Amino acid sequence: xxxxxxxxxxxxxxxxxxxxxxxxxxxxxxxxxxxxxxxxxxxxxxxxxxxxxxxxxxxxxxxxxxxxxxxxxxxxxxxxxxxxxxxxxxxxxxxxxxxxxxxxxxxxxxxxxxxxxxxxxxxxxxxxxxxxxxxxxxxxxxxxxxxxxxxxxxxxxxxxxxxxxxxxxxxxxxxxxxxxxxxxxxxxxxxxxxxxxxxxxxxxxxxxxxxxxxxxxxxxxxxxxxxxxxxxxxxxxxxxxxxxxxxxxxxxxxxxxxxxxxxxxxxxxxxxxxxxxxxxxxxxxxxxxxxxxxxxxxxxxxxxxxxxxxxxxxxxxxxx
Amino acid sequence: xxxxxxxxxxxxxxxxxxxxxxxxxxxxxxxxxxxxxxxxxxxxxxxxxxxxxxxxxxxxxxxxxxxxxxxxxxxxxxxxxxxxxxxxxxxxxxxxxxxxxxxxxxxxxxxxxxxxxxxxxxxxxxxxxxxxxxxxxxxxxxxxxxxxxxxxxxxxxxxxxxxxxxxxxxxxxxxxxxxxxxxxxxxxxxxxxxxxxxxxxxxxxxxxxxxxxxxxxxxxxxxxxxxxxxxxxxxxxxxxxxxxxxxxxxxxxxxxxxxxxxxxxxxxxxxxxxxxxxxxxxxxxxxxxxxxxxxxxxxxxxxxxxxxxx
Amino acid sequence: xxxxxxxxxxxxxxxxxxxxxxxxxxxxxxxxxxxxxxxxxxxxxxxxxxxxxxxxxxxxxxxxxxxxxxxxxxxxxxxxxxxxxxxxxxxxxxxxxxxxxxxxxxxxxxxxxxxxxxxxxxxxxxxxxxxxxxxxxxxxxxxxxxxxxxxxxxxxxxxxxxxxxxxxxxxxxxxxxxxxxxxxxxxxxxxxxxxxxxxxxxxxxxxxxxxxxxxxxxxxxxxxxxxxxxxxxxxxxxxxxxxxxxxxxxxxxxxxxxxxxxxxxxxxxxxxxxxxxxxxxxxxxxxxxxxxxxxxxxxxxxxxxxxxxxxxxxxxxxxxxxxxxxxxxxxxxxxxxxxxxxxxxxxxxxxxxxxxxxx
Numbered sequence: 010x011x012x013x014x015x016x017x018x019x020x021x022x023x024x025x026x027x028x029x030x031x032x033x034x035x036x037x038x039x040x041x042x043x044x045x046x047x048x049x050x051x052x053x054x055x056x057x058x059x060x061x062x063x064x065x066x067x068x069x070x071x072x073x074x075x076x077x078x079x080x081x082x083x084x085x086x087x088x089x090x091x092x093x094x095x096x097x098x099x100x101x102x103x104x105x106x107x108x109x110x111x112x113x114x115x116x117x118x119x120x121x122x123x124x125x126x127x128x129x130x131x132x133x134x135x136x137x138x139x140x141x142x143x144x145x146x147x148x149x150x151x152x153x154x155x156x157x158x159x160x161x162x163x164x165x166x167x168x169x170x171x172x173x174x175x176x177x178x179x180x181x182x183x184x185x186x187x188x189x190x191x192x193x194x195x196x197x198x199x200x201x202x203x204x205x206x207x208x209x210x211x212x213x214x215x216x217x218x219x220x221x222x223x224x225x226x227x228x229x230x231x232x233x234x235x236x237x238x239x240x241x242x243x244x245x246x247x248x249x250x251x252x253x254x255x256x257x258x259x260x261x262x263x264x265x266x267x268x269x270x271x272x273x274x275x276x277x278x279x280x281x282x283x284x285x286x287x288x289x290x291x292x293x294x295x296x297x298x299x300x301x302x303x304x305x306x307x308x309x310x311x312x313x314x315x316x317x318x319x320x321x322x323x324x325x326x327x328x329x
Numbered sequence: 330x331x332x333x334x335x336x337x338x339x340x341x342x343x344x345x346x347x348x349x350x351x352x353x354x355x356x357x358x359x360x361x362x363x364x365x366x367x368x369x370x371x372x373x374x375x376x377x378x379x380x381x382x383x384x385x386x387x388x389x390x391x392x393x394x395x396x397x398x399x400x401x402x403x404x405x406x407x408x409x410x411x412x413x414x415x416x417x418x419x420x421x422x423x424x425x426x427x428x429x430x431x432x433x434x435x436x437x438x439x440x441x442x443x444x445x446x447x448x449x450x451x452x453x454x455x456x457x458x459x460x461x462x463x464x465x466x467x468x469x470x471x472x473x474x475x476x477x478x479x480x481x482x483x484x485x486x487x488x489x490x491x492x493x494x495x496x497x498x499x500x501x502x503x504x505x506x507x508x509x510x511x512x513x514x515x516x517x518x519x520x521x522x523x524x525x526x527x528x529x530x531x532x533x534x535x536x537x538x539x540x541x542x543x544x545x546x547x548x549x550x551x552x553x554x555x556x557x558x559x560x561x562x563x564x565x566x567x568x569x570x571x572x573x574x575x576x577x578x579x580x581x582x583x584x585x586x587x588x589x590x591x592x593x594x595x596x597x598x599x600x601x602x603x604x605x606x607x608x609x610x611x612x613x614x615x616x617x618x619x620x621x622x623x624x625x626x627x628x629x630x631x632x633x634x635x636x637x638x639x
Numbered sequence: 640x641x642x643x644x645x646x647x648x649x650x651x652x653x654x655x656x657x658x659x660x661x662x663x664x665x666x667x668x669x670x671x672x673x674x675x676x677x678x679x680x681x682x683x684x685x686x687x688x689x690x691x692x693x694x695x696x697x698x699x700x701x702x703x704x705x706x707x708x709x710x711x712x713x714x715x716x717x718x719x720x721x722x723x724x725x726x727x728x729x730x731x732x733x734x735x736x737x738x739x740x741x742x743x744x745x746x747x748x749x750x751x752x753x754x755x756x757x758x759x760x761x762x763x764x765x766x767x768x769x770x771x772x773x774x775x776x777x778x779x780x781x782x783x784x785x786x787x788x789x790x791x792x793x794x795x796x797x798x799x800x801x802x803x804x805x806x807x808x809x810x811x812x813x814x815x816x817x818x819x820x821x822x823x824x825x826x827x828x829x830x831x832x833x834x835x836x837x838x839x840x841x842x843x844x845x846x847x848x849x850x851x852x853x854x855x856x857x858x859x860x861x862x863x864x865x866x867x868x869x870x871x872x873x874x875x876x877x878x879x880x881x882x883x884x885x886x887x888x889x890x891x892x893x894x895x896x897x898x899x900x901x902x903x904x905x906x907x908x909x910x911x912x913x914x915x916x917x918x919x920x921x922x923x924x925x926x927x928x929x930x931x932x933x934x935x936x937x938x939x940x941x942x943x944x945x946x947x948x949x950x951x952x953x954x955x956x957x958x959x960x961x962x963x964x965x966x967x968x969x970x971x972x973x974x975x976x977x978x979x980x981x982x983x984x985x986x987x988x989x990x991x992x993x994x995x996x997x998x
Contacts, residue, residue: 065543090548100547105543110536112554115562115634125544158634174544336832338800347848437780456987460980462930464937468956482959574836581934585957595843596938607847611840626707 010082012181012214013039013062013101016078019075020061028072029286031057035076036312038187039182044208044215046246047223049235050282051237055218058235059184063097064088080182099129102175106187106259108167112159118170119155122177129178142173147203163185165196172203174212184216189224201227222265226250234258237283237293240312254319254326256298292323300328334612338391339384341611346380346605370398387605387625396609399598406606409594414613416485417583421617423506423573424513428571432518433564436525441552443530453521458519463512465579467585470512473499483587496510499508509588513578524567528560535559561631568625573618591617658915661992668988674981682790686748689784690762690770693947695746697769697779702727703752705774708739717763717770727964737768738808774967777955782970785947789971792948793929796863796976800928801921804867808874809917813905815875827879833872841869842931846940855946862941866931874920876989878913885909915993922986926979934976949975 032054039045047055060066062078064085077084080100085093093190107112109244113121120140122246126134136155144149146169159167168188185204189197205228208215217228225232231247234255242255253259280297283289289296291306298305302325312322373390390397396406439451473478481487485505486498493501532538533556541551580592587593591614598606630637662668681688697703699722708715716738718731730826743762750756762770773782815826831840846864853861886909887893894904936950937957943950949971955961957967 063543065539094545094547096542103540103543105536105540107536109538111539113541113559116559128545158636158638333831333835337836340832341844344844344848455979456983460983462933462975462979464933464953465976466974468953468962468969476963491940513836573837577839580837580839584938591721592839595840599843599847599940603870604847607844610838611844615836639886
């Protein structure tokens with residue numbers, strides 16, 4: 010039994026004729042201790058998918074119309090508020106993109122961490138445990154840092170505090186939504202090192218959301234690529250990077266500028282990502298796809314397992 | 330704070346000095362004031378000389394606690410001023426208590442139950458409340474007091490006040506205070522309520538609120554501990570404006586409902602052509618406002634660590 | 640399965656058009672605007688709409704109750720009232736009625752203060768059968784007519800006061816914020832000074848610098864001057880704050896690098912960016928100017944008898960005996976309430992329409 014199984018999840022924003030499909034038939038599984046990356050450009054629905062795991066998306070305006078999210082075999086979409094409170098932090102913890110905005114500016118960070126502890130591990134709700142957690146995430150001189158306010162720390166440190174808070178309750182799954190996007194490149198590397206280190210030490214599963222393929226290579230066991238609300242490819246990480254199957258994935262990998270190998274033109278994907286509510290008929294990538302055929306715009310292709318453990322949503326994946 | 334008060338006193342004094350006719354001539358025309366009193370005043374305040382010399386001596390006397398002499402009341406102005414100041418302070422203070430005590434919970438309620446009938450009801454009442462002028466409300470309250478006889482129509486205490494026991498005296502004063510305080514509070518309440526509601530709604534949209542939810546904190550805890558604590562701070566910044574509006578409103582309420590405060594004194598002094606008293610009054614009212622603002626600043630620094638430490 | 644819709648409206652709209660569309664959607668704001676247009680139109684045509692002049696004394700009818708026409712065999716008629724001897728209570732005489740017509744010839748007046756005319760909107764044409772929709776006051780003057788003539792003063796003071804003080808405040812604030820440094824400090828200290836006195840106290844102090852006996856026109860000008868002197872400070876402070884942050888923006892830097900003069904930058908680049916705030920603030924501030932005049936006149940230091948202004952008329956209502964027996968004296972209070980309400984509706988709608996973060 011997998012730790013997390015998202016099965017055929019469908020979610021709309023709004024109701025009736027004005028409904029906009031944000032998540033369209035998304036299925037992802039994460040086993041214990043596994044790191045899965047959810048990759049895609051802005052607006053493809055990866056954040057709402059991740060937030061849906063603990064039902065952190067406000068309903069209304071969101072509207073779940075199909076599928077289930079099984080966390081430890083229990084459907085979170087059907088949980089009561091009490092049950093949700095237990096799994097939030099207890100089973101799944103979140104780290105968000107902008108650490109400055111995710112920390113309450115008027116409370117000291119020590120107290121904010123203690124708050125999490127009081128909820129899930131009350132016997133450990135003391136300064137000693139907070140200091141241990143801060144040390145775990147690599148914050149120097151944690152004894153004095155406890156009394157700091159968030160604005161007294163740098164972005165990198167704030168993100169470490171967020172990670173410490175997420176870990177306080179010893180979750181089985183850590184969902185990190187673009188945890189390094191708001192940080193400098195050097196700090197990014199440090200945070201990723203930290204996550205990798207924690208993953209090894211604590212055996213935690215991680216769902217890492219990103220639009221940066223470099224991170225994927227670094228961290229992921231498996232990768233799910235999202236486009237316009239749908240999963241278009243699902244593969245083990247190495248295989249995906251070495252031999253991508255979906256035209257979108259191929260284009261993404263090709264568009265990453267390479268430092269070595271002489272100067273050449275940057276290859277960009279022509280056109281724009283379709284906005285929610287404006288999806289083209291049939292395959293959503295067809296208008297921009299180099300190998301698109303007329304039948305692509307007639308029907309949405311199915312997500313098919315074409316090789317063991319590799320899923321693609323494109324009938325012409327074999328085309329080179 | 331001090332330079333501000335000095336500046337205001339100078340400005341007001343200048344304005345009064347520009348008024349046609351002067352204190353001195355009106356004084357000497359009043360047969361009820363003895364020539365000795367006038368001579369005394371002339372010596373102390375250097376009346377009849379250039380305005381800046383008068384200002385200097387006025388200031389000097391003020392700092393010694395001597396506010397001069399009130400023609401209209403024929404008593405030294407100092408005790409008069411402080412008594413009126415205290416009354417205005419009482420009125421404003423209790424009105425402020427009522428305003429914030431009612432508006433904040435209502436605003437929170439409206440925000441938490443957004444778009445419910447509570448919210449819409451509060452919005453409607455707020456709109457109406459914001460639009461009813463103090464003048465009208467005071468007149469209506471006056472009519473209400475006269476028609477029902479439940480409340481007195483003026484003054485801070487009843488004529489038999491000194492014959493009452495201390496406990497009765499307390500209730501007597503409270504009975505006189507309540508209607509004017511309610512009227513004054515009613516006008517301000519709407520604005521504060523809407524502001525609280527809007528602040529809380531904004532705060533609830535913040536990322537750290539969802540992050541707190543993600544940690545498993547209950548909805549109540551998230552709203553009342555995390556969000557509210559942040560939503561209150563912007564209100565402290567408008568505390569100053571609220572106090573200013575309250576003091577101006579008190580001016581109207583005092584005059585219509587015969588509450589003997591600084592506002593009423595200013596008008597009485599104005600009609601009596603007692604310009605010194607007008608100046609004193611204006612400066613005292615300003616002092617109230619300035620001190621109030623100062624307290625608000627301290628409260629804000631205490632409440633928001635970003636202001637304290639940055 | 641697909642629930643997507645194609646984008647049917649790719650034409651771009653200017654910010655002004657977007658603003659207008661958003662404003663139209665807010666019904667309350669449109670209602671407020673309509674009420675205001677109605678009020679100002681009526682004020683403009685006060686001489687025509689009012690059946691009598693503002694100082695016409697009807698010595699036989701002090702404190703007369705409102706006379707409303709009623710329907711009698713398809714005509715609107717108004718009865719004659721008879722006064723009880725000894726007090727001011729009137730009863731309609733049952734069969735003694737006179738029809739009410741539209742466009743009746745009555746007292747002479749000057750439309751817009753210029754054009755002589757004598758046609759009124761409604762009336763009976765006979766002074767023995769007066770039409771007092773809101774009764775009369777303690778001098779026998781028609782409250783409705785005085786209300787209309789008073790609206791000319793009260794409503795116009797609001798608008799003129801705002802125009803003056805906001806123009807002044809905009810310019811001063813823009814200069815202060817753009818040039819910063821010493822100029823800024825001095826101006827801001829002055830603003831602080833003005834704003835630290837509770838407004839009504841300052842108004843009275845300013846009133847004291849004017850002589851007591853002035854003509855109506857002079858009093859009007861004085862009130863406008865006083866209110867503007869106080870109002871500009873608040874606006875200047877906010878505009879100065881905006882200008883301070885705007886001057887750091889790239890487009891200002893670009894303008895300077897092209898050699899634009901400070902005046903041009905202030906007037907063409909900085910101030911226009913403040914307009915959405917200014918319009919909302921102006922609309923929401925007019926009530927304060929109207930109320931300023933009302934309070935001044937109410938306290939007896941503004942508009943004087945025999946002129947009409949809403950504040951002055953409310954003074955009579957301060958007498959609780961009058962209030963109990965002749966409640967129609969409160970009519971100006973209702974008029975003020977409706978006006979302020981309309982301005983608040985409109986201002987709120989404008990603020991919502993300008994706030995791009997909301998729907």
